[in-house]
Amino acid sequence: MKNLKNYTIVLLLLVFSGCNEDIESINYDEINPSIFPKSEADVQAIVASAYYPLRGSYGNGIHSTSENGLMFILDATTEILQGPYGVQQEASLHSYKASSTSFTRFYDVFYNKISSMTLSIDRIQNANVNELVKKNAIAEIKCARGLLAYELFDLYGPLVVAPLEILKSPLNEVPLARLSNAEMVSFIEKDLKEAAADLKAPGDTPYGRFSNGMARMVLIRLYLHEKRWADVEEQANAIMAMNYYGLDADYVGLWDVKPPVNSKEVIWAVPADYAGTSENQWQLMVLPANYPERGGYGTIQSSWKFYDSFEATDIRKTALIAEFTGTDGVTYNRANPANYMQLGPIPLKIHPDAARTTALTTVDIVVYRYADVILSKAEALVNKTGTPTQEAIDLVNIVRKRAKISEIQLANYNTLAKFNDMILLERSHEYWCENGQYRSDLIRHGKFTEHALDLNGAASQSAPYKALFPFSLDRISEGKGKFIQNPGYN
Template sequence: MKRVIIIISLLGLFCSCEKELDQNPISDPTIETFYAIPNDFIQGANAIYAALRTYPDRQLNLSETRSDNLYAASDGGVRDWEGINGFHRTLMGNPYVAEAWLTNYNGINRANVLLQQLEINGEIVTDAELRQRLEGEARFLRALFYFDLVRWYGRVPIVDRVISASEAAEIPQSDVAEIYNFIIADLQAAAAFLPAKANYAGVDRGRATNAAAQTLLALVHMTRSGPDYGINGPGLGLNEWQQAADLLDEVINSGAYQLLEGNNAYASIFSYDNENNMEVIFDVQYEVNQNPVVGGTFAWLLAPDTWFNANGHPNQGGLTIRPVSNNLLDSYEEGDVRRTFSIQTGYTFNGVFEPRSFFKKYIDLSRVPNNRVDWPINFIVLRYTDVLLLRAECILNGASGSQQQVDDVVNQVRSRAGLGTVSGVNLAQLMEERRKEFAAEGSRWHDLIRTGLVEPVMTSWIEREDELSRINPFQLNYTLYPIPQAELDAKPGIYTQNPGY
C-alpha cells in the first residue's frame, strides 16, 4: 500500500543486529562488517527513521495531554496519563517520561553509528550525492531527537559519537545553549546536504528534505527565543525571530508546498488516501501487514475502546476516555469544520450515552486494522500551514513583515475552516487559531511554552476546568519533565534532577 522507508525494511533485515546498533561500541565487529556495500548505508539510515515509530505517541502523551486541550481525569482507575495532565511531582518513574528519554537516545545512537561509518568507510558509497544525502538524513534526525529531548527535559547529555556503556555513565548534562548549538550545526549541515522534495519518489518518498531541515531549524530558533522562565528549559530569551523568518521564507518561496483548498480540504490533509500531499513537509511513515509489525501505534491513543466497540471493532487499547476540555470545545466558532473532523462528541454503547468528547483526528473507522499497533496512517510532523503560521508569529515578534501579512495568513487558514475574516490578529489570537488548527497534533504544549503564555493560560484553565480537583497548581518548573529515575539511579551524582520533582 505504501512506498515506505521510515519504519520498515531495516527492521526485518536488521533484526539480528538491532541490539548491536542500540548498544555496542563502534569497534564491534558486527557493525564494522555490516557496512560493506552502498545499500548497507541506506539500511543504516532506515534504522534511524525506525526510531521514530513512537514519535507521535510522545507528542500525544506528553504535549497534547499536558496542555489545556485535554482534561484527562480518568474514570476507570489510575492511568499513566493522569500524572501528565495533573502536574504530579512523582513523574520520575512515569513510563511515558522514561520512554521519551530512551527512545530518543536510541535514535541518536543509530545516527551516530551511521555518521561514524560514513567517516570510516564512506568511500564504499561511491555516489557522492548519496553519501552527502545520507549524512544529511542522519544529522537531521539526530537534531530532531535532541530537539525532542531539550523540549522535554532541558539539560541532557550530548552524545555525539558511538560510545560504550561505561563512557555513557560518565557524560554529564550539558547546558541548554550548548545543546542548541549542537542541534543548529546538525540542521545547518542537513539543510545544505539534503535534496528538495522533488528529488524523492517511490520508495524514497518520505525521507527528510532540505525544506524539512529549514523548517525545523526555524522552529529551533523560535523556541530558544522564547522566555527562559529561570529553569534551564527550552527557552533562552534570545531574539532570533528574523533568522527563523528567513528560513521559513525559503520554504515558502520554494513553491514546493501549498495549502490544500476546496471542499473537505482540512480533512484531506489527514486522509488515508491522500498521504504525502502538498501540505506535508515531513512525516513519520508506516507500513502495514509486515513481520515484524511496523505500523502506527498512535491513531487510537486518545479514543476509548467502547467507541470502537460501538462501531463493531475490537479494543484498541485506549481504555477509558481522555476527554477534550470544555475550554477547547467552547473555543470553536460555529461552523468550524476542524471541530467536527477532529473531535467526536458523544456516542452510545450498550444503550448508554457517553456525552464526553475525545479526539478522533487520525481514525478512519473503515480502515481499522486487525492489529491495534498496525495502523496505516502517517503522522505529519511538519506541514505547510505550520510554516505560514510560524512566519506570522515571527512578524508579531519583530521580524520583517506587516500586520496585513499576519491577518492574510490567519484568514487563509480560517477560510479553509469555513470561518469569516478577522483583522489585527495579536499573538494570543494567533495561538488560539493554532490551537484549533493543530488540535491532536501535539503542538499545543510547545506553543504555550514558546510564546510565554503557558503560566497565565494553564493557571486560568485549571481554575475553570478542574471540577474533579485532579490537577495540581501550575508552576513554571512544570514546563519541563523530570529526568527519569532510572537514569539518575544508573548514574549516581552525574545528573541533577530538574527542579520541582
C-alpha cells in the first residue's frame, strides 16, 4: 500500500510538475523558443505542462473537486447535487448571469491554456529531437487540448481559438471572434482523431496519462454533444475492439484510498496526493463538521429526489449517505436533517479516508470509465434509428448487473421516448459526482430546464438559454464587438 501511494505521488510530480528538481511549476509560455526545447527531457517537461490545467488544484485545475471544478458546479445544475447557499445555490437555481464570476471563470482561467498548448506543439515540431519522441509528445498535447477545448465548448458553446500566426505576434492586439459551431467541433475532432492515431494503447500507457482509448472516449462525448450517433457507435466499437477495458467487479472500490492503478475500467483518472500537486477535496466539501472521525465544511448535498430514483439494491446508491450519527451523539437523517441533510443525503462517492492527516485525500479523481462507453453505445444504437433494440438493452443490462439490480426488458422500453428516459436515469446513477457530464446528457435530450423546474419549483430561475454559461463582461469588452455573448445574458 505504501509503495503504491509513493508510486502515485511520484507519477503526479512527473506528470504535473515536469522535470524541475524543486518540483516547482514552470510557465513554459515565457521560455524563449529559440533555446527551448533542446532535449527529450525538455519535450517531456512541455508535455507535463499540458496536463497542468487538467489536474485537481483549487486555484487553477479544472478538475478540482471544489466549487472551482467542473464536477461540483455542473452536477449542481442537476438533481444530483444541491447547494443551500453561495455558488452552489446559484447553480441549483440556475440563477447565474454574466456577472457571476464563479460561472464565467472557467473560460477566463482556462481558455488561454488552449493557446499555450498550440505554442507547445509548434515548439516541439521545430525541436531537434527524436521524431518518435516528438510524435508521442504532440499526441499527448493534442489530446489535452482536445479535452480542454471540449470541456469549455460544452460549458459555453464555441470559443475563441487563436491561430498560431497570431500567437507568434503577441504584441499585435487582434480582437478575435468566436468560432462557428461547425468550426469548433472540427477543431476538437481533428485534435482527438490525430491524438488517437498516435497515442499508445491503454495497456502501454502509465496511469494518469492519455492513451488512445482516452482520446476516443472524449470523441464519444463530443459526438454525443452533437448527436452524431453513428460516430458515437464507431468510437465505442473501436474502444471495445481494443480488448483491454472491462467493468470492475467492485464499483464502490473504484474510489478507495488504494488508487485503481490496475483497474481495466478506468480510462483516465487524475492522481491525487497530500502534497497538493493535484488535490481531491471532496470529503472537505461534502462532510458536515460533526461527521464521525473526521468532518468537513458540508458545502453541498445531493437531493432526496435523486436518492429516491435509485432501486433499493443498487450498489451505486451506497455512498449517498442518508443517515449518520454525529460527534454530538445526534442521529441525522431525512426526518431530522438539521442543516446537514435538509436538501438531500451526503454525496460522498469516494472513500471517507478518515485517517487522512490533512484536509485533502489521496483518493484519485476518476474522470472517465469504460461504463460510459457501454451506455453511450446503447444510446447511439437506439437514437441512430429511432427504435430500441435488444442489443441496446443488453448493453444497459451489463451495467445494471454490476450494480446488483434487475435486468430491464425491451418490451418495457420499446419507444424512443421511454428508452431515452431510462438511459438518462441510468447515466445519472452510474456517473454521479464524477465528471459532471449528466448536465450535458440532460441538455442533449431537452430535459435540462424541465428537471431544474421540477426540482426547485417556483424558486428556479431556469430557462432554455441557461443550458450555456455566460462569458464575463471583460471578455465581451476585450472582443471590441467581435466577441458575442451567449443569448439571454445581454
